[in-house]
Amino acid sequence: MAVPTYAAAVLVCARTDLVGLLPARIGRHTRDTLGLVALDPPMDLPPLEISQAWHQRYDADGAHGWLRACVREVAGSLNGDDLAGVAAGDRG
Numbered sequence: 001m002a003v004p005t006y007a008a009a010v011l012v013c014a015r016t017d018l019v020g021l022l023p024a025r026i027g028r029h030t031r032d033t034l035g036l037v038a039l040d041p042p043m044d045l046p047p048l049e050i051s052q053a054w055h056q057r058y059d060a061d062g063a064h065g066w067l068r069a070c071v072r073e074v075a076g077s078l079n080g081d082d083l084a085g086v087a088a089g090d091r092g
Contacts, residue, residue: 010034023048050075 001018003009007030009020014034021041031038052071058064 010036021045 001012003012006022006026009022010026010030011034012018013020014036024038028038030036052068054064054068
């Protein structure tokens with residue numbers, strides 16, 4: 001099963017016998033409320049890649065570029081990594 005968001009994955013796990021895999025930071029906030037148990041995965045996982053996408057008409061839009069930079073900065077602080085160059089196709 002695939003769901004579009006981590007929030008949906010947590011709810012699916014809480015209401016079924018399925019298990020899910022999501023970043024600890026996200027799960028930590030909801031697991032106690034929903035009665036879930038968090039365990040470390042039994043194997044090493046690749047790093048999570050975060051990317052942004054937008055229509056090319058916004059490449060030169062200053063406000064849109066500012067917003068992309070803000071999102072990049074916040075995502076970088078949440079992930080603990082500098083994501084300045086991670087966004088695939090990041091043109092601005």
